[in-house]
Amino acid sequence: MVDDDPLRMAVDIAWSVYRARHRHVDAADSRRCLLERHLHGRWEAGESDAEELTGFGIAYLDRLPDDEC
Template structure:
């Protein structure tokens, strides 16, 4: 069984910080789905540290792609 706790921790941490810094973002924003997919890809590429994943997530949300979830 794969231990995905660092991945879930990173998603939770990033999504807690991002809306706090960007007041126009609500809990149902589609960027959360995009964030989860992005970090899942990093996780599958063997980035397994929650802090490193959090940094990737925050950087990703500052430059979100145009595609939707």
């Protein structure tokens, strides 16, 4: 079984940073699901470092349009 703790940590941190920058975004916003899918794909492609995944997640969220969801 693969250890997905780095993935979970990266999603949680990237989402927390994004919400701190965008106070109007609800914790249950569907962008979190998009973030999870994006980082899961990176993780399956072999990226396993939590810090790098976090950086990829923050960059991904910053590229999403405000009206994405």
